[in-house]
Amino acid sequence: MPEGPDGSAATLDPKEAFQLFSHELRLDILLALRESPDYSLGFAELRRAVDERDSGKFTYHLGKLRGQFVKRVGDRYALQYAGHRVIDAVRSGVFHESPSVDPVAVEGVCPRCGTTPTFAYEEHLATVACPSCETKLVEYPFDPGGFRDRSLGEAVTAFDRRTKYKWRSASGGVCFVCAGRVDVEYADSAADLDHLDRYDDYFAEDHPAVLELGCRNCSFYSYLPVGVRLLDAAPVVGRLAERGVDVDARPLWELPFVTEAARVTVREREPWSVLVEALTPGGRLDVLLDDDATVESVTTHP
Template identity: 30%
Template sequence: MHSRDAPVSVDSDSEQAFSLLADETRLAILRVLADSPNEPLTFSELRERVGVPDSGRFNYHLGKLTGRFVKKSDAGYEIRLAGWNIVGAILGGAYTRGDDIGPVPVDPPCPACDGQVEATYVDEHVTVRCADCDKTILDAGIPPGVLEGYDDASFPEVAERFVLSLFSQARDGFCASCRGRMEPRLVTNTDELAPSDVCEEAQAIYSCTRCREELIAGIGMAFLDHPAVVSFYYDHGVDLSQPNLWGTAWRDKPTLTVVSDDPLRATVDFVVDEDTLTLVIDETLAVHDVERSPAS
């Protein structure tokens, strides 16, 4: 499983928006308004909380934010959704513990060799890798603020839950980075993947049409919340609402088989104990048929 960021082109409207935030006073205004989401603040209240004695200077900076990031009404000033996103990005990048964590031992053992799996967090990236065979199970970018308030022992589970949330949004069609539209596609030829991609068996890719962010994973992640898959695993004592990326749910990872090329159709087999769940999917990862039967 891997998340990848591609180069992003920034249009003039985006550049203008960011230029409005190039001042500490303006960022402080957004922070204060975010601390009072249900309480519009008057000009005087807002200026006092921000701590700017010069009324004219404060009015200038507040005026630059009003409209795009701040809403003005008869009741006072309130933060707009765009302002919320800016404050969220600031808090997401905040981290006071230090950058590096781990290696932290992770259970269960490596699905490839039964060796010890370890998780590390370095340079805003979490990596889950087998210490014995060096198989990489997870490589994903995580904002530092996600891990704030957790101890080292909790780090792997927190990282996993965050990555699950990214894929949940992607499956629903939304980019977690820019809120753009995510387009899913089935990859049947791994030559399409870059040499650096850690998921050598990756068969599901979600690409943002706006910022070009990509999430890459094995085929099982594409159907983690499909009703048939959820009930299938639940019947076998596995709750997929709990962290399972490198846990019991994927130790016998689903297998993909191409059954036709035009139109492209493939089957995905989930096998647990003596049962098999088969999904018939197309190139957009849409499910066309479901069949459950004893394993052959």
């Protein structure tokens, strides 16, 4: 791999970067460095770690990684940020694992019929739905790595927390996949999902409007309930907490302003003006979102 004058990696073509891992020894080298105490090993230690007896072969493949993925520091080879990201992708499980989870009861009640909802997982998609009236409350991709070293209950909690993080970041304009700029716009419906995505029925398909997100840099795109914008708005989060609703402690499917179509009213289009009602034990909040899906005003009602 080409290196700059200071030993850092020169610009690498994306196709070339992927081709680097056509040989399993290169991935073994990264994994060995990842498992070392300080993410670095000497030449002999690293060769033993990957169990490669042929020094020439090992040197050749290690050389292919130097610069972008591995850097020589003194007499040791250290894993670089790009190398960590390669391992992260592998450890997420999305390339080689596809577990399934039969429906299991989770906390909360269905807003339509009062039944306890269930969590299920299939083809990298986690779904919280009502087993009685079949209402889907929340549905979103979740990496198989989320089940590793966790009980099923812990995995459900991890799904909720990770999905909140993703939705907050993306709806705020920052891609959680590549850090690129995400365009956030309103849409009347998530029509594209009918033929382009994994959903059989989009969980917010009955909402009068949704947020359409698309990253300018990578392949990330998504449709989210409009109420997601309340999760990251300090004036809203604070008032909700004062009135007994902790948005971090409550799972997404227990937040009606996210899941229920009746809590969303489109006041205007061109420019957009959308009202979201947040019900709390201490009163109702009316949150008005402007054309940029930013909180314009918050009105408190008893």
